[in-house]
Structure formats: structure tokens, C-alpha cells
Amino acid sequence: xxxxxxxxxxxxxxxxxxxxxxxxxxxxxxxxxxxxxxxxxxxxxxxxxxxxxxxxxxxxxxxxxxxxxxxxxxxxxxxxxxxxxxxxxxxxxxxxxxxxxxxxxxxxxxxxxxxxxxxxxxxxxxxxxxxxxxxxxxxxxxxxxxxxxxxxxxxxxxxxxxxxxxxxxxxxxxxxxxxxxxxxxxxxxxxxxxxxxxxxxxxxxxxxxxxxxxxxxxxxxxxxxxxxxxxxxxxxxxxxxxxxxxxxxxxxxxxxxxxxxxxxxxxxxxxxxxxxxxxxxxxxxxxxxxxxxxxxxxxxxxxxxxxxxxxxxxxxxxxxxxxxxxxxxxxxxxxxxxxxxxxxxxxxxxxxxxxxxxxxxxxxxxxxxxxxxx
Amino acid sequence: xxxxxxxxxxxxxxxxxxxxxxxxxxxxxxxxxxxxxxxxxxxxxxxxxxxxxxxxxxxxxxxxxxxxxxxxxxxxxxxxxxxxxxxxxxxxxxxxxxxxxxxxxxxxxxxxxxxxxxxxxxxxxxxxxxxxxxxxxxxxxxxxxxxxxxxxxxxxxxxxxxxxxxxxxxxxxxxxxxxxxxxxxxxxxxxxxxxxxxxxxxxxxxxxxxxxxxxxxxxxxxxxxxxxxxxxxxxxxxxxxxxxxxxxxxxxxxxxxxxxxxxxxxxxxxxxxxxxxxxxxxxxxxxxxxxxxxxxxxxxxxxxxxxxxxxxxxxxxxxxxxxxxxxxxxxxxxxxxxxxxxxxxxxxxxxxxxxxxxxxxxxxxxxxxxxxxxxxxxxxxxxxxxxxxxxxxxxxxxxxxxxxxxxxxxxxxxxxxxxxxxxxxxxxxxxxxxxxxxxxxxxxxxxxxxxxxxxxxxxxxxxxxxxxxxxxxxxxxxxxxxxxxxxxxxxxxxxxxxxxxxxxxxxxxxxxxxxxxxxxxxxxxxxxxxxxxxxxxxxxxxxxxxxxxxxxxxxxxxxxxxxxxxxxxxxxxxxxxxxxxxxxxxxxxxxxxxxxxxxxxxxxxxxxxxxxxxxxxxxxxxx
Numbered sequence: 001x002x003x004x005x006x007x008x009x010x011x012x013x014x015x016x017x018x019x020x021x022x023x024x025x026x027x028x029x030x031x032x033x034x035x036x037x038x039x040x041x042x043x044x045x046x047x048x049x050x051x052x053x054x055x056x057x058x059x060x061x062x063x064x065x066x067x068x069x070x071x072x073x074x075x076x077x078x079x080x081x082x083x084x085x086x087x088x089x090x091x092x093x094x095x096x097x098x099x100x101x102x103x104x105x106x107x108x109x110x111x112x113x114x115x116x117x118x119x120x121x122x123x124x125x126x127x128x129x130x131x132x133x134x135x136x137x138x139x140x141x142x143x144x145x146x147x148x149x150x151x152x153x154x155x156x157x158x159x160x161x162x163x164x165x166x167x168x169x170x171x172x173x174x175x176x177x178x179x180x181x182x183x184x185x186x187x188x189x190x191x192x193x194x195x196x197x198x199x200x201x202x203x204x205x206x207x208x209x210x211x212x213x214x215x216x217x218x219x220x221x222x223x224x225x226x227x228x229x230x231x232x233x234x235x236x237x238x239x240x241x242x243x244x245x246x247x248x249x250x251x252x253x254x255x256x257x258x259x260x261x262x263x264x265x266x267x268x269x270x271x272x273x274x275x276x277x278x279x280x281x282x283x284x285x286x287x288x289x290x291x292x293x294x295x296x297x298x299x300x301x302x303x304x305x306x307x308x309x310x311x312x313x314x315x316x317x318x319x320x321x322x323x324x325x326x327x328x329x330x331x332x333x334x335x336x337x338x339x340x341x342x343x344x345x346x347x348x349x350x351x352x353x354x355x356x357x358x359x360x361x362x363x364x365x366x367x368x369x370x371x372x373x374x
Numbered sequence: 375x376x377x378x379x380x381x382x383x384x385x386x387x388x389x390x391x392x393x394x395x396x397x398x399x400x401x402x403x404x405x406x407x408x409x410x411x412x413x414x415x416x417x418x419x420x421x422x423x424x425x426x427x428x429x430x431x432x433x434x435x436x437x438x439x440x441x442x443x444x445x446x447x448x449x450x451x452x453x454x455x456x457x458x459x460x461x462x463x464x465x466x467x468x469x470x471x472x473x474x475x476x477x478x479x480x481x482x483x484x485x486x487x488x489x490x491x492x493x494x495x496x497x498x499x500x501x502x503x504x505x506x507x508x509x510x511x512x513x514x515x516x517x518x519x520x521x522x523x524x525x526x527x528x529x530x531x532x533x534x535x536x537x538x539x540x541x542x543x544x545x546x547x548x549x550x551x552x553x554x555x556x557x558x559x560x561x562x563x564x565x566x567x568x569x570x571x572x573x574x575x576x577x578x579x580x581x582x583x584x585x586x587x588x589x590x591x592x593x594x595x596x597x598x599x600x601x602x603x604x605x606x607x608x609x610x611x612x613x614x615x616x617x618x619x620x621x622x623x624x625x626x627x628x629x630x631x632x633x634x635x636x637x638x639x640x641x642x643x644x645x646x647x648x649x650x651x652x653x654x655x656x657x658x659x660x661x662x663x664x665x666x667x668x669x670x671x672x673x674x675x676x677x678x679x680x681x682x683x684x685x686x687x688x689x690x691x692x693x694x695x696x697x698x699x700x701x702x703x704x705x706x707x708x709x710x711x712x713x714x715x716x717x718x719x720x721x722x723x724x725x726x727x728x729x730x731x732x733x734x735x736x737x738x739x740x741x742x743x744x745x746x747x748x749x750x751x752x753x754x755x756x757x758x759x760x761x762x763x764x765x766x767x768x769x770x771x772x773x774x775x776x777x778x779x780x781x782x783x784x785x786x787x788x789x790x791x792x793x794x795x796x797x798x799x800x801x802x803x804x805x806x807x808x809x810x811x812x813x814x815x816x817x818x819x820x821x822x823x824x825x826x827x828x829x830x831x832x833x834x835x836x837x838x839x840x841x842x843x844x845x846x847x848x849x850x851x852x853x854x855x856x857x858x859x860x861x862x863x864x865x866x867x868x869x870x871x872x873x874x875x876x877x878x879x880x881x882x883x884x885x886x887x888x889x890x891x892x893x894x895x896x897x898x899x900x901x902x903x904x905x906x907x908x909x910x911x912x913x914x915x916x917x918x919x920x921x922x923x924x925x926x927x928x929x930x931x932x933x934x935x936x937x938x939x940x941x942x943x944x945x946x947x948x949x950x951x952x953x954x955x956x957x958x959x960x961x962x963x964x965x966x967x968x969x970x971x972x973x974x975x976x977x978x979x980x981x982x983x984x985x986x987x988x989x990x991x992x993x994x995x996x997x
Contacts, residue, residue, distance in 0.1 A: 022569075023569075024564075025564065025569065025570075026569055026570045049562050051523075051526075051527075052523075052526055052560035052561065052562075053523060054522045054523070054526070054556065054557065054560055065549065109560070110556065110559065110560075110590075112552065112556055112590070114548060114549060114552040114586045115549050115552045115553045115556060117553060117556050119556060119559070119560045121560075143570075144569060158738050158739070159738045222727065222731070223727070223730040223731050223734050224727065224730070233705070233709050234705060235697055235703065235705050235706030235708075235709045235710075236675075236697050236702060236703050236705070236706055237702050237703075237705070237737050237738060253731075253734075253735045253738060253739070254730075254731040254734035254735050254738070255728075255731040255735070281738075283701075283702050283737065283738060283740055322735070322739045322742055323735070323739070323742040323743070323744075323745060323749070324732065324745065324746060324748075324749050325745065325746055325749075327735065343745055344745060344746050344747055345743075345744050345745065345746065345747060345749070345750040345817050346817035346818060346986065347743065347744075347815070347817045349743060364745065365742075365743050365745055367741050367742055367743045368742045368743060368745060370739075
């Protein structure tokens with residue numbers, strides 16, 4: 001393949017971001033192209049059919065399924081309240097009386113003469129889609145949703161848990177390898193997104209939950225700390241729907257791993273800015289990485305030419321090594337030999353030579369590095 | 375489990391000398407070029423490119439074009455025009471005679487199945503869906519232990535591509551199947567793709583209930599009717615349901631997936647779901663080689679297992695373990711197998727926390743490759759467990775019809791067997807075929823041998839092979855229009871023969887003689903070898919060669935003809951020759967004591983040259 005390396009995660013001070021906000025079913029779009037939106041603004045809405053309940057009326061009344069229609073007090077389509085009598089049956093000249101009461105508010109959807117079942121349905125459930133980021137509606141997808149455009153800082157993590165939240169960034173890390181622990185988290189961080197360096201500990205996450213911290217960002221997390229935080233183990237890399245009080249984003253990987261300088265420096269500069277973050281990660285088809293978006297952020301540094309990365313790696317490209325034996329280290333590409341080379345495992349793969357921060361030159365499979373993108 | 379052959383709707387109207395076929399996988403699109411060389415069809419080149427179903431491309435043909443462009447570069451020929459693949463081959467040499475494709479991109483085919491009784495109609499529906507190449511997201515039945523509202527919630531929550539509904543024998547009771555239909559109706563399920571579209575539901579149940587099913591489901595779903603897949607209890611007819619699944623896959627799933635409308639116009643043959651095509655390839659292999667076959671494809675997210683058994687190879691089964699894989703789902707292997715089961719294959723000490731973090735990091739960065747021997751050993755240890763679990767899953771589903779009356783004569787009255795017996799008989803297994811990155815691309819072929827032996831535990835005499843570059847999907851779909859070309863390429867270019875394994879079954883003690891073998895090579899050379907319990911070793915027999923092997927098992931050991939009974943076989947050669955695996959079957963066990971276990975593993979790896987001598991020396995020294 002022409003590009004065998006992993007495309008890097010985006011860490012940029014300023015870029016144009018498009019977020020598609022789509023309803024699960026067809027519905028109504030509440031904004032129009034060009035409208036300015038704030039994160040909590042509802043941009044589209046729809047109604048999901050209410051929860052259904054089935055009752056086997058024939059069984060409850062002890063009658064044949066085909067006789068159910070005749071004993072229904074409420075007919076198909078009728079509105080019902082919880083406790084309403086929906087079916088009534090008497091036999092033996094009224095000596096034996098039985099009834100079925102509705103367990104819900106809603107309406108009678110179906111009466112089956114085949115099975116004797118009656119389906120009741122609760123009122124429709126309204127679903128609203130919020131803008132999630134501050135920006136402008138760049139296009140409307142009729143009846144489905146909108147695309148919102150915003151300009152600002154954008155950081156992708158490698159893995160996250162928890163859904164979309166907004167909050168003020170508080171960079172608590174004093175360095176790239178700072179360990180964010182319980183003592184760092186204070187009550188005043190309520191509603192904030194706290195940033196650590198190489199690790200966020202399980203105890204820190206516990207404190208975040210206790211004080212109502214919206215999000216926590218760090219280089220790494222220990223596998224068992226994540227399991228205790230969630231209360232269960234994750235088998236497949238599809239996340240974002242976890243019911244957790246604090247959304248967690250890790251930027252480098254599992255274990256204690258120093259946050260890349262570029263990511264750390266940008267997060268430090270973003271201290272005090274309002275960010276929209278999402279821990280949702282999906283590493284199968286349709287790759288989705290967790291993200292930190294800070295609309296309107298004005299870069300402090302000279303912009304890096306994005307085209308510099310368009311052609312992939314060249315000597316001088318900053319990279320992150322993403323597998324043992326140099327896992328987590330940042331390096332610079334020195335040489336990109338075109339031919340396949342045998343590595344220690346005896347596999348023949350495309351490799352590159354890279355210079356580590358220590359000055360050592362090492363050989364690494366190209367599949368085991370990612371570009372630190374701007 | 376009768377399997378109807380995929381009906382080719384396309385008739386060849388020209389002589390086929392060149393074939394181009396793509397498989398659009400979830401991450402990579404693979405293209406192969408087959409040409410007639412003399413009297414034989416051979417693989418000429420292959421190309422690959424990232425699949426482009428997702429944003430920002432959202433057009434599967436972009437990836438297919440890139441993969442085909444690699445073939446153009448390699449051959450110097452032109453295969454593409456603005457309209458697609460040029461067919462037939464032009465006088466100037468451009469184009470090919472036919473283009474074909476399979477696909478599992480965008481999540482493949484995801485189905486939910488429902489039936490009345492879990493181990494009867496619901497199980498038949500599950501087999502129909504799996505055999506057609508689907509991932510079965512859930513199986514709903516009256517007796518699945520869930521309350522009606524829980525089933526409704528589950529159906530609502532899932533967004534499958536389609537539902538297969540079965541239940542009842544023809545003319546039997548309609549109440550129960552109607553009840554399941556009412557649950558589906560109440561749930562108002564929505565399809566995964568195509569907002570605003572109705573969900574396709576295939577009804578393959580009691581024909582007498584069709585009217586009622588129509589009343590219940592026709593308004594809310596896109597209802598299709600096919601023949602009952604259990605017309606009588608003793609018979610399972612899966613063909614019509616599978617055919618309709620393939621039709622709907624084309625009409626609904628493919629038509630909704632980005633760019634497929636274009637790709638469908640490139641080929642006169644329906645695009646098949648990748649696993650469905652692989653299943654066809656496995657069935658063809660069984661018939662072609664006249665032996666039962668087990669095939670496995672271990673991917674990043676899922677592991678598919680196929681088996682073809684029976685006197686006429688009529689017992690075809692496919693299962694997909696949707697969450698057992700070597701990258702995206704690797705943490706699920708850890709979760710299901712447990713750390714201890716993975717660690718038992720690792721011949722050195724590693725901190726459990728370190729191992730767990732490594733596995734998680736593979737999950738979040740799935741395209742990385744092991745760079746060190748230790749990392750490779752760990753990855754291959756995980757793969758053994760993924761394969762083992764997937765095979766366990768397969769064995770649980772590859773069973774005969776359950777809950778039925780069996781006609782018996784007086785002679786069989788004392789030999790009664792239960793219904794629902796497994797179709798998998800490892801002693802009768804002829805060939806084990808491995809596929810997927812960890813097996814096809816292992817740095818040493820013997821590593822694939824040992825991974826497959828450890829995970830599947832084949833018994834008696836079994837040929838081992840790997841699919842060299844995973845072209846089984848393309849060859850499967852090719853077999854529907856040109857079986858000869860498919861068979862020739864399969865045998866000559868697709869399979870890499872690893873060798874013939876001989877594994878005696880029976881309890882033994884360390885050092886006990888399990889078998890003596892006498893190998894007579896084609897040049898008349900004779901080699902005699904004695905194998906002892908707890909050991910594994912290989913005798914050379916190169917790819918393409920055969921040898922007569924007389925096997926004399928020890929008194930308590932069986933190689934397929936009863937304990938102690940000798941046999942003479944013709945062994946097929948391979949990269950690792952004839953493998954005498956006397957490490958134990960039924961049971962196979964590893965020592966509980968860590969030091970003893972590690973010593974044992976290192977001994978086996980040393981004897982079979984599984985890892986380089988310096989790695990073996992280091993492992994020996996460390997222990």
C-alpha cells in the first residue's frame with residue numbers, strides 16, 4: 001500500500017471543524033443555514049415511537065384469542081390512562097367478572113385475534129439534538145439534521161469514555177509527565193475539564209466524579225483503573241455511551257505515558273477556554289476518535305503549514321512511536337528506505353529510521369509510528 | 375443442514391481468459407488478477423488499497439479503483455475507464471473478460487433472527503443467516519428466557535439490516551409465530567442504513583400463518599415471504615431464505631452503502647457478502663479434495679469458522695464470533711479467555727498489568743505490528759485463545775437438528791444417540807485451513823502450524839494449510855460463474871501447504887511411546903521414527919511431494935482406526951513436512967507449575983524451530 005503508516009491524531013491550534021448533527025429518525029430541523037448556534041441550542045427534533053407494552057388479555061381473562069376483540073372496552077387507537085379498564089369479561093350471568101387494567105398512559109395500538117395479545121404504546125418520546133459546538137450552520141440536511149462549522153483549536157485523543165460535555169479547561173499538569181492524582185482535584189473544578197500529564201489515576205477519577213468535574217484529559221490511564229471507574233471491562237473499542245459522571249480522554253495510550261509536547265503545550269495554552277469534548281471512540285470501520293474542540297481560539301504561535309503533512313512522512317517529520325520496544329516515545333524521521341527490511345520478528349516490512357530525543361537512531365516498522373499532525 | 379449452492383444468475387457468454395476480482399473489506403480492498411496461462415488459470419498479481427466507504431470519500435469504488443490501479447502498475451495494462459472496469463478484454467489488451475466483487479465493508483451484513491423455539495426454528499434461522507454471510511446480532515424466541523418487554527426493547531435497540539423470522543411447521547399452530555411477529559411490530563425496528571426506509575423482514579415460517587404475519591407486519595416493515603425453513607420438524611430447508619438474504623443484501627444493504635450503486639454496475643454477477651463467498655470456497659475445497667474441511671478466518675474484529683462434514687459434504691456450517699479478533703476486539707479475547715489462559719502459552723514471565731496495557735494499546739492502534747520476538751510470542755498466544763474460543767462457539771452451533779423424533783430400527787435400538795449431535799468430528803477432519811493476518815503472515819510458517827494445532831487440536835491425520843493472501847472470497851464468488859478457474863487458482867496459488875499432522879488420541883504418561891512411523895519417500899528412501907508422549911517433532915516432506923507413511927500407534931492410542939490399530943496413509947508435503955504431535959489429545963494439558971510449563975513450551979518451540987535459535991537460547995537461559 002502506498003501509505004502504510006497510521007495517520008496521526010490531529011493536534012492543531014486552529015482549523016475549520018465541521019460537525020454533523022443527525023437525528024436517529026426523520027424529524028424537523030429547527031435552524032437554517034447561516035444561523036449562529038451555541039452548544040446547548042437544540043438544532044433538530046423528532047419523536048421516537050413510545051415504549052410498547054404487550055398484555056396477553058386472552059390469558060388474563062381465560063378466554064379464546066378470537067374472543068378478545070369482543071371484550072375490549074378500549075378499542076384500537078383509543079387513548080388510555082394508567083389504571084383504565086381496557087378489557088372486561090363476565091360469565092355465568094355476571095357471577096364471574098374479570099378485567100384488565102392499563103399499566104401505562106398512552107393508546108391501544110393493536111388487538112390480536114390470533115394470539116390474544118393487546119399492544120399498548122406510551123406517548124412518543126421527543127428526541128432533541130443539540131448543536132454541541134459553538135458555530136454557524138453551514139448546511140441543512142432536510143428532515144435529518146445540520147452541519148455546524150466552527151473555527152478553533154482541535155485535539156484528537158486515542159481513546160475515551162463518556163459522551164459530549166462542555167466546560168472550562170483547567171490545566172492542572174505542571175509538566176508533560178505529571179501524574180494527575182486525587183489531591184489535584186478540588187471542589188472549584190466542578191463543571192471544568194481538567195488536564196493531567198502522563199496519567200490520570202483511578203483515585204483522581206473518583207474525586208472528579210465526586211466534585212462534578214465534566215471531563216479529564218491525560219496521556220494515559222492504567223487498564224485496571226479504567227475497569228474500576230466504569231464498573232465493567234470494555235471488550236470492543238466502541239465507546240461514548242457509558243453512563244459516567246466525567247468524560248475521560250486519553251491522548252497517548254494505556255499505562256503511564258508522557259503526553260506529547262505539542263498536545264500538552266496546546267492544552268496548557270487553552271487553560272481558561274470553554275471546550276466541547278466527546279469521549280466517543282470507534283476504531284472499526286468509520287474510525288472515530290475522542291475530541292477536544294475549542295471554538296474561536298486564536299493561535300499564539302505561527303500556523304504550521306498543513307500541506308507539510310499531506311504527502312506523509314519525510315525526513316524531519318515529528319512522529320510518535322506506538323508500539324514496544326519504544327512505545328510512547330517521540331522521535332523525528334531520519335530516513336525512509338523504500339525496500340522491505342527484516343525486523344527482529346523475521347517479518348519483512350517497510351521501516352523507517354528515527355532519532356529519539358536521546359539522540360539514538362532506531363529502526364521502526366512504519367506501521368508502528370504515527371505522525372504528530374498539525 | 376442442507377446447503378443449496380449459490381445460484382449463478384449470470385451465464386458466461388464468452389471465453390474467459392482474464393478475471394479481475396475485488397473484495398471490499400472493512401479496512402482494505404483487495405484486487406486480484408487471474409489469467410489463463412497455457413491450459414491453467416493462475417493468479418498473476420494482487421493489489422490493495424484502503425477501503426473508502428467512510429468519510430471523507432464515502433464511495434467504495436474509489437478504494438476499488440486504487441487497488442486495481444496497483445494491478446495496472448504491476449502489469450503495465452489498463453483495466454479502468456471512467457465508467458469502471460473495462461470488459462470484455464479489448465483488442466489492444468486493455469480490460470478483462472469479467473469483473474467480480476465481494477464485500478464486507480461498512481460492517482458487512484448484520485441481521486437479527488427470530489423463531490418460536492430457541493433450539494429448533496430459531497436455531498435454523500440462525501444457521502440460515504450465518505450461512506448467508508451475516509453477523510447475527512441477536513436471536514429472539516418465545517423461550518429465550520426474556521420477558522416480552524425485554525425482547526421488544528432489544529429489537530428496538532438493535533438496528534439490523536434485516537430480520538429473518540421463522541417459526542412453526544407448515545400447517546402447524548400459528549399462535550406462537552404470530553406472537554413473535556407482534557413483538558417485532560410493537561418494537562417498530564429501524565434499519566441500520568437509510569433513514570426513513572422500512573426494515574426488511576423475511577418470513578420463512580409456517581406457510582399457514584402468512585396471512586396473519588402480513589396483517590401484523592406488512593405496514594410497518596418491508597415484508598418478504600419465502601418457503602418455510604422447517605416445513606416439517608425433521609427437515610431443514612435453508613436455501614430459499616439464504617437466497618432472499620442475498621437478494622436483500624444487494625437491494626437494500628449494498629444499495630444504501632456509499633458508492634455501491636456504481637460498483638454493482640461494474641459487474642454482471644451479484645456482489646456477495648465476503649463470508650458467504652468464503653463459505654462457498656470452503657465447500658468447493660471439500661468437494662475438490664474429497665475430504666472434510668474446517669476453515670478459519672481470524673480478522674481484526676471477528677473470527678469466522680467454517681466446517682464441511684458429511685458423507686457428501688452436505689453438512690456445511692459457518693459461525694462468526696463477532697467480538698473475537700486480533701485488533702479491534704482483542705480486549706474481548708482477554709475478557710473471554712482470561713489472562714491465565716493467554717499466559718499459559720507465553721514461555722517467559724510478564725507482569726499481568728503490563729500485558730493488559732499492551733493488549734489495550736493494540737486495540738486502540740490496530741494497525742501496528744510486533745517488532746520484537748517477545749511481542750510476537752504474546753500476539754500469537756492471544757491468537758491461540760481467540761481461535762480456540764471461536765472454535766468452541768462453532769462446535770456449539772454446528773449440530774444436527776434438535777428436539778426431533780428419530781426413526782430407529784431394531785438394530786439401532788441399543789445404540790441411541792441424542793438429537794443435536796455435533797457435526798464436528800476432529801478424527802474425520804481432512805484439512806484445516808487458516809486465514810487472516812496472524813496466520814497468513816506469520817514470519818515462520820511453522821508458527822501458523824503450532825497456533826492451529828494448539829487451538830483446534832486436530833486428531834489422527836490432518837492436512838494443514840493457510841490461505842496465502844486471503845483470496846478465498848474472490849475465488850468463492852468466481853466459483854459461481856467459473857468453477858474450473860476458481861478450483862485451479864485455489865489449489866495452485868491460494869493454498870500454502872504446511873504439511874500433514876499426525877496426532878494420536880488417548881491418555882498417556884510422559885515418555886511413553888505413542889506411535890512408530892515408517893516414512894517411504896518417493897525416491898525410495900525410508901525413515902523410521904518413534905514418537906513419545908509429550909513431544910512434537912517434524913519429519914521433512916517438501917511442498918508438492920507425497921510419501922507413504924505406516925503408522926503404528928501404541929496400544930492405548932488411536933489415529934482413527936481404533937486404539938492400537940495401524941494405518942498406512944499418503945502424506946502430503948508442506949513447508950513443515952510430517953508433524954508428529956504426541957503432546958496429547960483428549961486430554962491435552964499444560965503443566966500447572968509455571969517453571970515446568972515454560973520448560974515444556976520452550977522444548978516444543980525448540981524442537982519445531984518455531985522461533986529463531988537466539989530467542990530459544992534466551993528463553994532457555996531465562997528459565
